[in-house]
Amino acid sequence: MNQADSTRIPPPHGPAATTTVWRKFYRYWLPALCWMGLIFALSARSGSPVFDMGIHDFFIKKTAHVAEYAFLYLLLFRALHSGILGPHMRSKAFFYSAVIAILYAASDEYHQTFVPLREGRARDVLIDAFGVFLMYLALKMNHLKTQK
Numbered sequence: 001m002n003q004a005d006s007t008r009i010p011p012p013h014g015p016a017a018t019t020t021v022w023r024k025f026y027r028y029w030l031p032a033l034c035w036m037g038l039i040f041a042l043s044a045r046s047g048s049p050v051f052d053m054g055i056h057d058f059f060i061k062k063t064a065h066v067a068e069y070a071f072l073y074l075l076l077f078r079a080l081h082s083g084i085l086g087p088h089m090r091s092k093a094f095f096y097s098a099v100i101a102i103l104y105a106a107s108d109e110y111h112q113t114f115v116p117l118r119e120g121r122a123r124d125v126l127i128d129a130f131g132v133f134l135m136y137l138a139l140k141m142n143h144l145k146t147q148k
Contacts, residue, residue, distance in 0.1 A: 010079050021084065024082055024083075024146075027082075027138045028078055028079040028082040028084060029082075029084065031075050031078075031079075032078070032079045035071065036104060039104070039108060041090065042148035043110070046118060047116075060123050062127050063124075065124060065128050066127060066128070067131060068128075069101055069105055069128040069132050071135075072104065072133035073132045073135040073136060074139070077094065077097040077135075080092070081093040094136060094140065096137070097132075098136055098138075100133055101128075101132045102128070105124070105128035105129060106125050108128075109121060109122070118122050
């Protein structure tokens with residue numbers, strides 16, 4: 001055994017390491033998973049064919065789509081950037097957060113095809129993706145600004 005091997009500290013293991021992993025899970029992943037659950041629950045509500053406020057209703061609903069998926073991207077980015085899945089994920093957090101959020105948007109629209117008086121639309125996936133893109137830009141600009 002050489003000097004370098006004898007001074008290496010082994011990676012943490014045992015109850016303390018497990019506790020740290022669970023803390024990171026609760027702090028970083030649980031909010032993202034809860035938000036995804038809320039999106040699922042809201043999209044499981046059947047639509048109302050009677051109540052439609054016209055163009056204002058359309059813009060309110062689509063703005064909500066943009067906001068909910070921008071926030072989902074933020075939560076996913078935060079979770080992936082936390083390092084709980086390994087340090088290699090930190091550098092890829094921008095990309096994988098977008099992929100997960102957009103795939104979730106597509107699956108949510110598909111889910112809505114099974115809900116009475118609702119329909120899944122590709123247009124809504126694009127609107128959700130726009131929310132993801134806006135949050136991506138905001139985080140990327142902040143990241144670039146802090147690196148200067």
